[in-house]
Amino acid sequence: MVKKIREIARKLLEEGKVDVVLGYEKGTEPLSERPFVARTVEEVERLTYSPFAIQNLATYLPRFNNNKVAILARGCTTRAINVLISEGQIERDKIYVIGIPCNGVIKTRELRESIGEEIEDVSIQNGEIVIKTTTEEKKVKFEDWLNISCKYCEYPNPLFYDVLVGEEVKPRGGGYPDVEDYEKLDEDKRWEIFEAEMSKCVRCYACRQSCPMCYCEHCFVDSTEPRWVEPGFDKTDLESWHLIRVLHMAGRCVDCGTCELVCPEGVKLLFLTRKVARDLKRDFDYVSGLNPEKPPFFGEFRYDDKGDFIL
């Protein structure tokens, strides 16, 4: 697969069809497959791909608006591209999509932190992640460390592409059992979980910055007039920050999981975004990012929304 990706990328750059290739390369951290922008034929040799590539690359597209770009795209990446097109942020004909059928990505940060020892080597073999540390070899099940969105993903294959790398995969599907489990809890328990998660937030905004759909130049959380969220770490402010963000994402969030996977504090965010996605699907039969022509669900975000319905 990596060989094929490099071949395609090289050809595109050589023929001048694109200026840059947005892909991944092996990072310096264990379990890290990080975004990489290849601009030259030599740099193509650095491109790789694996289920540790957590960042949705569509996040980078708006900043390359003046270039012709090739992008490695899984199902959720193409959905994000659709939303960006429908909101007028990018143009389809400037983008060359290298489609990648996806078996899901791994919660790399959580897994890395759970090991607690220096990791020397990692490989994936027969549905297991084999982690060699300084003292031992640990094996964990691939399925156990899947990003929750991937675990129940209905669109693992790119919705559209200019070229496809590899065979299409069968969707795992399965709806939103995680959301239903959460809803089964009583209100106090739900609130307790919510508060515990939000209180970990350090307001580094890695979630917002990594999200392909959070491209607003002036985010509501930074606005001083009016001020939706106060500065500091009062729990109501941390909570409103995330609640309003989730609402603002309603109908745009493509359930890629990037926001939660990158959070340095491991704040769980997908139980909120997925709840909204489930409600939209159940109540309005709406799934974001399936159609570049369809206007986003909420044409406009209303700041006076209270968001009581989420919890």
Next chain:
Amino acid sequence: MNPYAPELYRIKKTVFESDDFTLKSFLLEPIDGNMMDFIPGQFCEISVFGKGEAPFGIASAPHEKEGLLFTVNRVGLVTGALHEMEEGHIVGIRGPLGNGYPVDEFKGKNVVIIGGGFAFTTLRSLTLYLLENRKDYGKITVIYGARRPGLLLYKEDLANWEKRGDIELHLTVDTEFPEWDKHVGFVPQVLEKVAPSPENAYAVVCGPPVMIKFTLPVLAKLGFEKDKVYTSLERRMKCGIGKCGRCNIGPYYVCKDGPVFSLAQLEKLPKEY
């Protein structure tokens, strides 16, 4: 001493400076009666409690003991709240902050003061300071422009200066206006026409970025050396004392090492302003 604790000042007088009500001046007196001492070109952080702090150049001169004068352009949270305030309201003041104009270095020299728009605030302070210590300085030339007559600040002072024989004042507006009998044209053009001599002289320039951009080449053409031209920079600020990090240009902090820099100094720094 707590450098973040403001002194309380009471608004003694307010006046709209411009006919479009975007520029409002505030005369502030300390509630404990202790007026601060400062150098023209320095600034203060003004607190509107509940809204925050923002930096403003001091527009009064050190010898004007009736109060500190600030002129505020309404753009956002703090400036908007200030505009809503009237006589008697209490604000906080931290300062004086920054370095100010090198008035000692100017001693015995001619000084050319060039201002545009509402950036004339600290230039008012400087001009009045030079006039107060008139015998220490050579020829004083002031060139000051605005888009239209109604946007010129401190009209009373300008009228006084016009009457005096020891200061040369050139006022200009961008285009012709009825009853306007002074210069017409942009500041750089007027500067070229007035053509002050660089001999034994310093120039001080403050104004919107475009004005500065076109004024500097004219000064160079007139023969002003880069270390004889000063300007005052603006950057977003918070602490005002070189601690919070945000106003740096290279290793210098505009709040602490500036806001006044010579062109010779700026030339060595990254163009981050």
Next chain:
Amino acid sequence: MKRVPLSELERIYEALKSYGSVWVRKKNAYETAETPEELLSTVSKVKKPAKFIFLPEEEPLLAFVQDGKNVTFQEVIREAKGVIFGIPPCEAKAISLLDLNFLQGEGEDIYYKKRRENVLLFGLACLAPDSRCFCTTFGYGPFTESFTDIFGVVVDDVLLFEGITEKGKDLVKNLDVEDAKGEELKKLEAMKKEITERVKKLDIQGIQEKLARMMDSEIWDKISSSCLGCGACTYYCPTCYCFDIQDVERPNWGYRLRTWDSCMFTLYTLEGSGHNPRPELKYRWRNRLMHKFNYYPVLYQEFGCVGCGRCIEVCPVNIDIREILMEVKNEPIRA
């Protein structure tokens, strides 16, 4: 050097406790210990550095009350007193770098100072440098005692330690502990050599002079191309200190709050007119690197990085400052 067996740490715990809070290493942050056993933390690198104690992510500076046109306010200063037990040399050095910003010059930051001057650093040699550590690059290492008040090393099941500063020596003087044994000191020397050599040192000779000439280099585009512009690298960095000050308003009262800020945020430099002196990520990355490797040396003759590797770990896209330093080093300078 003094010695106390790890099984008898309560002998020093009480003395530390009498000084104030005792912070110990927990996985996510330094936390106050309730029992002597907690001194025996096995965490080698705490995720949130000890700077949280001196420069918390939020702190009120003053509180005010409004009454019509009148306002009164009061300073609010959160003090701290105690000992940080087990702080590694990199973090202790980082605090010495924060001191340069907060305690030097005319405007001492009394909020920082009130905590700093009453908190002792009981350092411990770092016995398990990880793959991200590059502290030795900066002329010190996992056994450097000079930035602490008291410095110790765990050798087998004994803690060896000594007072470094006057305050530290005073505290040690009053403890009921024996002198270290000869063979223990010998073992310490051997460990020091072996562990220090394990840290991968970077060759950054001449980096400051090089950077000073690279303001307009194209390298900044490349370096920042995958950066997301979040605050993670700077928030977790033990030497980053940038902060914001904003007011929080309640009906008729409020408080002035200091929170962390980051030069990686767009808003950090955005001005009222919409003008931004650092409009793109490449300028922000340039500032971050320049601040640590060019401006800090200009101002204080010290690099503003201690090589702890936290930024490498927390960065969502694994941008690695070591690679960037090497890229800078290898970048040809165009005339």
